Amino acid sequence: MRTEGEAHPLTGRWxxxxxxxxxxxxxxxxxxxxxxxxxxxxxxxxxxxxxxxxDWTDRxxxxxxxxxxxxxxxxxxxPDGYVAWAAGPETSDATDGLRHxxxxxxxxxx
Numbered sequence: 001m002r003t004e005g006e007a008h009p010l011t012g013r014w015x016x017x018x019x020x021x022x023x024x025x026x027x028x029x030x031x032x033x034x035x036x037x038x039x040x041x042x043x044x045x046x047x048x049x050x051x052x053x054x055d056w057t058d059r060x061x062x063x064x065x066x067x068x069x070x071x072x073x074x075x076x077x078x079p080d081g082y083v084a085w086a087a088g089p090e091t092s093d094a095t096d097g098l099r100h101x102x103x104x105x106x107x108x109x110x
Contacts, residue, residue, distance in 0.1 A: 008072055008086035015077045020065040027065070029077070036079045037061050038106055040098075044073035049087070052098045055109030060102065076101055 017029045020041075032039055040053045042064040053062055060076075072086040076098065085101030087094040103109070 008083075008088060008091060010072055010075060010083045010086040013083055015075065015081055015083050016069070016071070018067045018069050018071075020063075020067050022063055022065040032061070032063055033077065033079070033081060035061060038079055038084070039063060039075075039077045041065065041075045041077060042073075043067055043070050043075070044089070046074050046087075046094075048095055049074045049098050052095050053102060056102050056106055058110055059106050074098070076105070078105065 015029055020027050020029070020032075029041070032041070038060040040050070040060055040062045042050055042062065043066065045064065050062055050064070053060055072088050073091070074087050074094070075083055076085040078084045084105045085098060087097060091097065
C-alpha cells in the first residue's frame with residue numbers, strides 16, 4: 001500500500017499511447033488527447049473516482065476504458081500528455097489524492 005505523499009510511478013511521466021477499448025469502440029490515448037483538454041482515464045471502473053471529477057467536467061474529460069496494458073487504475077493526464085496524477089489498486093486515499101490533483105492543476109471545483 002502506498003503511503004500518503006508517495007506518488008504513483010506514472011506521475012510526472014509522459015503517458016504511453018495505449019490501445020484502449022472504450023464505450024465508443026477501439027481508440028488510443030493520442031486520439032483521446034486531440035481535444036487538448038485534461039483527461040481522467042478510468043481503466044478499472046472506479047466509480048468513486050469518476051464521482052470526484054464530476055465537479056471538474058467543465059474542464060476535464062472523463063473516459064472509462066479497458067486496456068491490455070493496465071499501468072494504473074486511473075490516470076489524470078494533462079493536455080500536454082504528461083501524467084498529473086495516477087492511482088493503482090494499492091493507492092490509499094485515492095479520492096482525496098485525485099481531488100487535490102484536480103484542484104492543483106485545474107483550479108477549484110465548480
